[in-house]
Amino acid sequence: MADNVTAIKGADKRKRTRSPAYPFVNLETAIAKAKQFYDKEQRNAANVGVAVTHWGYGSDSSNGAQTIAALTSFGLLQDEGIGDKRKVRLTQNALRILLDARPESKERAELIRQAALGPKIHQELWKKWGTNLPSDATLRHTLLLEWPTPFNENAVDYFIKEYRSTILYAKLLESDKVGSEVKDNGDEKADAPYIAKVGDYVQWEHNGTLGISEPKRVTGISPDGNYAYVDGQHGAVPINELLRESPPPNSQAEPDHSSLQRIQSGLRPRGGWTMIRADMSNAEKVVEFLRMHKGWWYCDACISESTAVEPTNQVNQIVRPLGETSDFDRMKNQCRRCAADRTCTRMILD
Ligand SMILES: [Zn+2]
Numbered sequence: 001m002a003d004n005v006t007a008i009k010g011a012d013k014r015k016r017t018r019s020p021a022y023p024f025v026n027l028e029t030a031i032a033k034a035k036q037f038y039d040k041e042q043r044n045a046a047n048v049g050v051a052v053t054h055w056g057y058g059s060d061s062s063n064g065a066q067t068i069a070a071l072t073s074f075g076l077l078q079d080e081g082i083g084d085k086r087k088v089r090l091t092q093n094a095l096r097i098l099l100d101a102r103p104e105s106k107e108r109a110e111l112i113r114q115a116a117l118g119p120k121i122h123q124e125l126w127k128k129w130g131t132n133l134p135s136d137a138t139l140r141h142t143l144l145l146e147w148p149t150p151f152n153e154n155a156v157d158y159f160i161k162e163y164r165s166t167i168l169y170a171k172l173l174e175s176d177k178v179g180s181e182v183k184d185n186g187d188e189k190a191d192a193p194y195i196a197k198v199g200d201y202v203q204w205e206h207n208g209t210l211g212i213s214e215p216k217r218v219t220g221i222s223p224d225g226n227y228a229y230v231d232g233q234h235g236a237v238p239i240n241e242l243l244r245e246s247p248p249p250n251s252q253a254e255p256d257h258s259s260l261q262r263i264q265s266g267l268r269p270r271g272g273w274t275m276i277r278a279d280m281s282n283a284e285k286v287v288e289f290l291r292m293h294k295g296w297w298y299c300d301a302c303i304s305e306s307t308a309v310e311p312t313n314q315v316n317q318i319v320r321p322l323g324e325t326s327d328f329d330r331m332k333n334q335c336r337r338c339a340a341d342r343t344c345t346r347m348i349l350d
Contacts, residue, residue: 019155020147022121023073024066027112027166033067034076034094039295039349045080045089073119101296101336102203103215104246109171116170125163131173136160194244196221196228202242204230214337215245282309286318290328290347293336297329297344302337319345 023030033055037046040054052064068088071077076094081087090098093111100108117123125133133139139160143151151159167173196202201215220229221239228239280288285307290298300319304312323330323345333344 019151019159020121020149021069021073021119022155022159023070023119023162023166024063025070026162026169027074027116028169030067030071030074030076031094031097031112031115034071034090035098035295036349037071037077038090038095038098041089043090043095045087047084048079048086048088051088074115075118076115099334101339102243102245104244106243113170113172116166116172121159122163122166126167126172133164133167133173194242196239196242196244201245201247202228202230203245204237205241205243215247218242282307282314283318285309286315287322287347290322290345294347295349296336297333297346298337299335299340299342299344301342302335303345306337 025033036054037051040046041051046054048065048068049059051068052059052061055064055067057064057067068077068079071094072079072088075091076097077088078091079086079088093115097108097111097115102108117126134142136157140156143156143159144153196218198218198220200218202218203215216231218228219231221227226239228237228242230237230242286303286309289303289307298306300315301312303319304310304315307315309315309318319328319330322328326348328345328347330343330345332341333346334340335342335344
């Protein structure tokens with residue numbers, strides 16, 4: 001046996017140490033769970049035993065505890081207190097991911113990439129392989145036999161699946177300037193500024209707020225190149241305040257696969273998206289719109305513009321009684337579409 005010390009040591013080590021800590025759920029699921037938490041608690045702290053019930057777990061279930069650990073490792077939850085007093089709340093980054101309703105948002109995309117590399121084991125794999133991840137078989141072999149703290153056989157496949165889906169979701173593989181490089185360089189590394197062109201869809205960000213209710217098309221650029229004319233806007237807008245957006249869904253362009261849409265796909269009604277059709281009653285159009293965007297808050301004016309149920313007062317007469325029912329909420333909130341704090345309505349999840 002003396003000639004086999006290394007093997008014995010390895011086996012012994014595996015017996016004593018568990019697999020390295022890795023997230024119980026992938027990032028996409030973790031963000032969906034953060035959204036469920038937000039729907040119940042908003043920005044407040046919740047006792048851990050209560051928090052896990054928002055995901056349908058018993059207050060002392062191990063799945064609940066592991067979900068909290070996963071969300072914490074992605075930087076979506078933070079905890080305070082210990083024992084029975086331990087509470088969790090959403091982090092600023094989680095709120096910035098969840099509440100960023102812009103169809104395309106560089107900031108949200110970057111926060112999601114950061115979250116993906118939150119778990120220490122993810123950082124280690126990213127550092128080792130980056131975008132050039134080997135085959136599952138090679139990964140498995142390395143993690144089982146060559147990793148400083150080896151994985152055990154029961155955990156390794158689950159972890160590989162979790163890691164792959166998380167970096168895919170965070171689009172880490174599609175970018176050549178993320179992760180360790182960005183972190184090493186600090187936050188100074190600026191992307192090339194976006195310069196709007198005629199025909200682009202844009203949002204106008206002014207003093208940190210969005211200036212137009214939805215992405216609009218650039219119709220012209222001033223001769224000096226400093227201002228842009230945007231469809232439906234009076235006057236010109238400074239070109240350095242324009243953010244690139246994907247075309248709205250009713251244009252014939254590519255569908256938007258932004259991360260928020262993917263988050264929402266978990267909230268999709270059974271049978272998929274439906275349509276607002278001309279032969280529906282006004283009330284049906286409004287309900288269908290809120291069902292299509294279940295969980296999100298919309299003000300009356302934005303519902304009116306989105307459904308063509310006009311005037312806004314018409315919408316108001318429909319949504320006020322809806323707000324009294326158990327399927328809908330109606331209260332002052334931030335409208336997903338115009339970002340204003342107004343009385344908004346939403347269809348409740350589940
Ligand atoms: Zn609105």
